[in-house]
Every structure is written in C-alpha cells, then in structure tokens.
Amino acid sequence: MRDTFVKTLIDIAKKDRNVHLVTGDLGFGVLKPFWEQLPDQFTNAGIAEQNMIGFAAGMAMEGKTVFAYSIGNFSTLRALEQIRNDCAYHNADVKVVCVGGGFAYGALGMSHHATEDLSIMRALPDVTVLAPGDSIEAEWATKAIYECKGTCYLRLGRGGEKRIHDKTGNFQIGKAVKIKDGERIVIFSTGAIFDEVSRAFEILRKEEIDPALYTFPTVKPIDMQTIEECSRKFKLIVTVEEHNILGGFGSAVSEVVAELTGMKAKVLRIGLNDKYSSIVGSQKYLRDIYGMSAEKIAAKVFECQKDVL
Structure with missing residues (x-):
C-alpha cells in the first residue's frame, strides 16, 4: 500500500x-x-x-x-x-x-x-x-x-497486502464496496485485515456457510445506507478490524444499527478487545494471539451464527 x-x-x-x-x-x-x-x-x-x-x-x-x-x-x-x-x-x-x-x-x-x-x-x-x-x-x-x-x-498497511480488486472502479468517500453477495451472514472489513477475512471466508465455505463480503475503505463518514440495507437483509453482521473494538469501525457500524427500528441484524465485532497489545511478534502472530487470524475469525463467526440463524 x-x-x-x-x-x-x-x-x-x-x-x-x-x-x-x-x-x-x-x-x-x-x-x-x-x-x-x-x-x-x-x-x-x-x-x-x-x-x-x-x-x-x-x-x-x-x-x-x-x-x-x-x-x-x-x-x-x-x-x-x-x-x-x-x-x-x-x-x-x-x-x-x-x-x-x-x-x-x-x-x-x-x-x-x-x-x-x-x-x-x-x-x-x-x-x-x-x-x-x-x-x-x-x-x-x-x-x-x-x-x-x-x-x-x-x-x-505496511505492504504486501492481498489484492482485493482486479481494476479501479467508481470510488467514493463514504461508500462501501461489495466484494460478493451471500446468505444470512455479511462480513464487513476495513483496512489490511481483509487478508485474514478472505481466508476466513474460504474456511466458512467448507462448513457450508456462505457470507457476503464488503470492504469499507471509509470509516468516517460511514456508509449508513449499506449498513441499513444489510441489517434488513442479513441475520448477522460481522465487523473485522485490526484495531480496538471500542470506538473504531465496529462501533461505527453498531451506532448505525442501534438507531434502526424494527427487525435488524445482530452485530458481532471482531478486533482487539479493549486492551493494549503488550506481546511482541510478527503481524501474523499477533493477529492470531488477539483473535484476528483467519482461523479465529471463522471460529467466532461459526459459533455466533448458531445462536442467530
């Protein structure tokens, strides 16, 4: 990047x-x-x-x-x-x-x-x-x-991130980008953690779970329209960020969902759970330690969907 x-x-x-x-x-x-x-x-x-x-x-x-x-x-x-x-x-x-x-x-x-x-x-x-x-x-x-x-x-990111898009498109500040459609579950991702999200998606597919994927290049202003539409369409919204879950991307999504009326999706926030990352190691190692590796993302989604779907 x-x-x-x-x-x-x-x-x-x-x-x-x-x-x-x-x-x-x-x-x-x-x-x-x-x-x-x-x-x-x-x-x-x-x-x-x-x-x-x-x-x-x-x-x-x-x-x-x-x-x-x-x-x-x-x-x-x-x-x-x-x-x-x-x-x-x-x-x-x-x-x-x-x-x-x-x-x-x-x-x-x-x-x-x-x-x-x-x-x-x-x-x-x-x-x-x-x-x-x-x-x-x-x-x-x-x-x-x-x-x-x-x-x-x-x-x-520092560099070497997996490429999401094949070509440039119509980018707008404040708009999310749909990567693929899916059923019952939608995963929202911001930043370079999409590397892990894409691999988590493949793990979930093997369990016959087919989530939709969106990337949010803009955290503020957040794409309220996409969040609202997905909250009506899906049962579970999963947010993934390489960041504290308090106040960041997951919080921005939750703020929108909280103000919706009627039936709406449950939100699962995946990120750093309100702590300092006091352990030293490679980025990949720390993502796993703090629950943001592909395997741990997939496991959290799998557990949460059992209670929702």
Whole structure:
C-alpha cells in the first residue's frame, strides 16, 4: 500500500505544485522517488511529529495541500493536539498519513502498534477517515483525499497486502464496496485485515456457510445506507478490524444499527478487545494471539451464527 500511495502522490504532485509531502524522518526507502523527482515539494521535519503537523497546518493556511507521513501512532496520537487545534478546527487541507496500521510493526512493540487511531481520529469533528484494504483501494483513497477539502486521515498497511480488486472502479468517500453477495451472514472489513477475512471466508465455505463480503475503505463518514440495507437483509453482521473494538469501525457500524427500528441484524465485532497489545511478534502472530487470524475469525463467526440463524 505505501508504495502505491507514494506512486499515486507523485502523479498528483507533478500536476499540482501546491502539493507538499512532509515526513517525520522516516520512510526513506519508500519516499525516495518522491524527493528525487520533486525535491521542492518535500520536507523532512525530523523526529518531531508535533512540529510536523503544525508546520503542515501553516503551509495549508497558505494554500498548500500537505500530506504528513509517519509510522502508526506517531502521526496521530503523538500529534493529536496539533491535528485537533491546528488542522481540524481550521478545516486545514492537511492529509495525515499513517503507515503500518494495526500490528504491522509488531516486532517493535506496543508503542508502534496502531490500535486506537481509528477511534480517536473519527472522534474529531470534520475529519475524514479512510483505511484502504489493498493497493487498489490505497490508490483510490489517495486521490480521494487530495480532492477532499479539509483534514483527512489515511491509514495504510505496511505492504504486501492481498489484492482485493482486479481494476479501479467508481470510488467514493463514504461508500462501501461489495466484494460478493451471500446468505444470512455479511462480513464487513476495513483496512489490511481483509487478508485474514478472505481466508476466513474460504474456511466458512467448507462448513457450508456462505457470507457476503464488503470492504469499507471509509470509516468516517460511514456508509449508513449499506449498513441499513444489510441489517434488513442479513441475520448477522460481522465487523473485522485490526484495531480496538471500542470506538473504531465496529462501533461505527453498531451506532448505525442501534438507531434502526424494527427487525435488524445482530452485530458481532471482531478486533482487539479493549486492551493494549503488550506481546511482541510478527503481524501474523499477533493477529492470531488477539483473535484476528483467519482461523479465529471463522471460529467466532461459526459459533455466533448458531445462536442467530
């Protein structure tokens, strides 16, 4: 995803000299093509993410569209006051980019695990929040936030994610993308965890369970129409996110379902169960430990559907 982001941003920046990329002293292997081709549109702010966001806000106030890029929590939680007060409050054209959502930097420990970022960023008024599931969605999302005025948050995987889509399509901020139709159960996914969801789907098919699949590249504004339609059509909605289940994607879906009247689906949220990811290990290992591997997703769906269907 990050390579696709940089490639897409280069194409955008070559056409718009007001686009500027600022980084917090990282991503040199990935960002090198940008600064080599567009050195006057690139700034390394150093290991000073709060200053980086303040700097980005100042440039945005002078007419620039600024992409502020860093690892996981560094571009968000470390600089939260600056995002809130300097960017979002003033509707500044700053695009905060996190590379390595969830457990992507698993071996570096809890400080590098981005597991609260979606909930915190979606709580800020006037901030658009996107979490693409593959490289195609990352391309769509990068173009979309460039065109979207105001402060946006883009949460990327670290790279190597399974491709969901064969070609680009009609992408809209705030719209989910149907991957396949199914019966009785629908699985909603956001971000790079779709790798596990797609394998969980294959496991469930062997048990003669045929869920529908949707990916939600946009967490805020959430696609209320799709959620409502699925809540009427299916018995069980399953949300999967590489993130705390409190306040994040699953909560956004549940908020919509809770306000519906009449018959509606039960919601099963799969993610990190309100705890810090204190264990160190690879992303795949941590997903399994915390119940987000394909096998554990499938097992949770299988158990829950017995009580609902």
